[in-house]
Amino acid sequence: MKRLIRTVGAIIVLLLLIVVVYYIYDMVRIRTTSERLAEIIHIEDTRQLTSALKEYLGDADPVLREKAALAVGRIGAPGSAGLLYPMLGDSSFDVASTAAFAIGLTSEKDYAGKLLEVAFDLPSVVGAAAVASAGRLADSSMTDVIEQLTQYLSHPSPDVRASVCMALFNSRAKNKAADIIALVKDEPDAEVQKAGLYALARMGIAEALEIYVSFLADPDPYARSLALRGLGKVQTPQAEHYLAIALNDSDPGVVAQAIGELSQRKSSAARRSLVQKLQTETDENLTVALLGALRRQQNDGGMERALSLLPDEPSENITAAVVTYVASIRKDRAVNLIDSLLAVSPSREKAACAEAYRLVGSTNVVPRLATLFNDEDPLVRAAALENVLQVDTGNVDFYLKRALNDQDFTVVVTALDRIKTDLRSDYLPTLRVMMSRHGEIDIDVRRSLVEAAGAFLTASADDTTALRLLIGGTLDEEYIVRRDAARVYKQLFDKDRYDLVAPARTRISKGRIADAIDKYTSNPRAIVITSRGEIEFELLFDVAPLTVLNFIELVESGFYEGLIFHRIVPNFVAQGGDPRGDGWGGPPYFIRCEYSDVPFGRGTVGVATSGKDTGGSQLFITYSPQPHLEARYTVFGQVLAGMEVVDRLVWGDEIEKILIQDDTK
Numbered sequence: 205m206k207r208l209i210r211t212v213g214a215i216i217v218l219l220l221l222i223v224v225v226y227y228i229y230d231m232v233r234i235r236t237t238s239e240r241l242a243e244i245i246h247i248e249d250t251r252q253l254t255s256a257l258k259e260y261l262g263d264a265d266p267v268l269r270e271k272a273a274l275a276v277g278r279i280g281a282p283g284s285a286g287l288l289y290p291m292l293g294d295s296s297f298d299v300a301s302t303a304a305f306a307i308g309l310t311s312e313k314d315y316a317g318k319l320l321e322v323a324f325d326l327p328s329v330v331g332a333a334a335v336a337s338a339g340r341l342a343d344s345s346m347t348d349v350i351e352q353l354t355q356y357l358s359h360p361s362p363d364v365r366a367s368v369c370m371a372l373f374n375s376r377a378k379n380k381a382a383d384i385i386a387l388v389k390d391e392p393d394a395e396v397q398k399a400g401l402y403a404l405a406r407m408g409i410a411e412a413l414e415i416y417v418s419f420l421a422d423p424d425p426y427a428r429s430l431a432l433r434g435l436g437k438v439q440t441p442q443a444e445h446y447l448a449i450a451l452n453d454s455d456p457g458v459v460a461q462a463i464g465e466l467s468q469r470k471s472s473a474a475r476r477s478l479v480q481k482l483q484t485e486t487d488e489n490l491t492v493a494l495l496g497a498l499r500r501q502q503n504d505g506g507m508e509r510a511l512s513l514l515p516d517e518p519s520e521n522i523t524a525a526v527v528t529y530v531a532s533i534r535k536d537r538a539v540n541l542i543d544s545l546l547a548v549s550p551s552r553e554k555a556a557c558a559e560a561y562r563l564v565g566s567t568n569v570v571p572r573l574a575t576l577f578n579d580e581d582p583l584v585r586a587a588a589l590e591n592v593l594q595v596d597t598g599n600v601d602f603y604l605k606r607a608l609n610d611q612d613f614t615v616v617v618t619a620l621d622r623i624k625t626d627l628r629s630d631y632l633p634t635l636r637v638m639m640s641r642h643g644e645i646d647i648d649v650r651r652s653l654v655e656a657a658g659a660f661l662t663a664s665a666d667d668t669t670a671l672r673l674l675i676g677g678t679l680d681e682e683y684i685v686r687r688d689a690a691r692v693y694k695q696l697f698d699k700d701r702y703d704l705v706a707p708a709r710t711r712i713s714k715g716r717i718a719d720a721i722d723k724y725t726s727n728p729r730a731i732v733i734t735s736r737g738e739i740e741f742e743l744l745f746d747v748a749p750l751t752v753l754n755f756i757e758l759v760e761s762g763f764y765e766g767l768i769f770h771r772i773v774p775n776f777v778a779q780g781g782d783p784r785g786d787g788w789g790g791p792p793y794f795i796r797c798e799y800s801d802v803p804f805g806r807g808t809v810g811v812a813t814s815g816k817d818t819g820g821s822q823l824f825i826t827y828s829p830q831p832h833l834e835a836r837y838t839v840f841g842q843v844l845a846g847m848e849v850v851d852r853l854v855w856g857d858e859i860e861k862i863l864i865q866d867d868t869k
Contacts, residue, residue: 240260244272245749245750247275253281261273266299276288281702292326297329301330305337306337313343315338320353323364324359328360328361336371339367342371350372370403372384372403373403381404398430401416408434416432418431425828428450429775436468441471448462448473448477451478456490461775463481463497467501476505478494482510491513502532503533510529513526514526527553528559538563539564539569552855556587558576562594586618589619604623607619617652627663629660648814658674658695660673661674661696662696674689678693678701683705683707683817716753727743727746728742730841730865732859732862733861733863736853738849741807741841754795759863765860768785777824779825782821787812797811801834803829804826805829810826823841
């Protein structure tokens with residue numbers, strides 16, 4: 205027995221020695237570039253600004269310095285801008301421009317002016333990034349920064365001038381519109397002109413009429429749609445005439461923009477032009493847009509055409525648009541139509557019927573909404589709750605108490621939003637009990653509880669029950685909930701509780717990241733097989749590695765098969781990848797955002813979120829450039845082929861299968 209014990213002891217000692225030797229070896233060996241890049245990416249995934257990450261900022265390898273600088277900006281911990289600012293003078297332009305971009309992610313407003321103090325002397329590629337970041341950090345109240353930005357409109361580099369236009373838009377500097385107008389009129393560079401047009405149109409500058417008109421015949425539909433957006437803010441018959449003409453544009457995105465702008469007009473000419481367009485329109489997305497426009501105008505001129513669509517058994521999409529339009533105009537005379545649709549309607553149409561009953565506006569529809577509130581589909585219950593709360597105001601507590609016990613989180617969140625809006629403090633004890641359950645309830649519910657606590661404390665800073673609710677959020681097991689709670693606490697009390705936010709749990713190991721870096725020496729591609737055809741896009745692993753690895757993992761598990769495109773917004777995005785089909789769903793975890801300076805152009809693939817670091821499975825494809833999404837959403841792909849398929853997508857089109865192709869194999 206003693207010999208056996210000695211043998212076992214010797215084996216244990218030997219194993220411990222092997223472990224120690226391997227640990228020492230692993231510490232002293234020279235790690236590969238892939239391993240070091242993987243460490244940076246992995247640290248970023250924890251959302252902690254560690255000493256190891258700071259050391260990489262001074263690494264001899266510019267690739268590592270650049271990746272580290274981007275990671276520091278994405279994490280955005282206090283003091284990050286101070287670490288990145290010296291890197292503007294890096295010998296590598298790639299490193300310097302990435303550092304400049306990353307400073308704009310930190311929210312440290314003091315660095316807006318500092319960036320502009322040095323941007324003129326920086327290489328143009330770095331200067332353009334510095335100016336763009338200054339615009340993201342600044343706001344219209346920072347008059348000194350706005351004045352500095354305006355001075356850069358005369359910069360010799362067109363890239364910098366274009367960045368200034370975007371920076372003035374991002375900082376909402378409407379008082380500098382005259383400077384942008386002057387620039388566009390004399391600017392020889394087409395891209396700078398479009399950047400100026402974008403800033404003017406998005407800020408709604410009516411004084412830029414001449415510029416908007418000059419772009420109406422531009423061969424680029426993006427420029428034409430921007431011109432229409434600007435014209436929408438010009439309240440003259442001439443502007444309205446141009447909008448009406450654009451209803452016949454060859455590009456559906458431009459037509460959609462014209463519809464949206466005309467829907468804000470109440471003149472007989474605008475109303476008549478939309479009715480006429482509806483009579484002949486065959487595109488499903490544009491038909492839905494037209495019905496929505498007529499509803500906003502309270503325009504009954506399209507009623508006959510709208511009702512004529514129903515006997516043809518149209519899509520759920522069109523049916524939903526028709527029933528809400530008819531209800532908004534005919535009120536209680538639409539009840540029979542709504543009732544008839546409910547008999548055979550799928551969930552989307554039932555949800556639309558709930559909205560239609562509310563649009564009727566009569567308390568007579570309350571029993572019908574109450575029936576829908578008992579529907580087995582959570583999409584219908586949530587829609588019924590939202591609408592019955594607006595109609596049956598005398599029984600709000602009855603609905604809220606039922607909703608808080610619903611098994612579906614969307615119904616609970618709808619109730620919490622009403623409690624927060626109405627500041628119903630008598631519910632605070634119940635909300636505290638809910639928060640104490642932590643992981644037993646959905647993450648979105650806990651996030652809503654944090655926001656509700658913030659609303660109550662804004663109204664009464666000494667509300668101890670609301671304060672305990674908020675503190676409960678800082679102790680939550682989920683990083684996003686803890687971070688949200690710390691943010692609210694900081695906003696309310698100007699006290700930093702981020703030190704209580706423990707690192708986010710990671711899903712992808714350093715080893716797996718390193719293996720992927722070695723594997724994907726060129727970016728892989730995704731072939732999305734839809735019910736409309738195939739879409740091929742490049743997966744930008746070099747830009748958003750964690751996002752791409754998550755996407756590939758979901759694809760290989762079959763996650764996307766059978767899911768639909770649940771959101772189609774002409775001239776904006778097509779969105780899909782939600783297992784619920786209502787925009788609320790995803791896998792049982794969140795992934796971190798990986799912001800980059802890759803622009804959102806036509807066919808760019810991004811991650812849909814409900815706030816920073818809340819991505820999962822939902823993706824969107826842009827129909828046109830969307831600069832306002834940059835540095836706010838993750839870019840992880842770009843359509844290579846099949847954009848015409850994206851253009852044809854309508855609500856409910858199915859993702860049949862996705863294939864991953866890797867040319868490095």
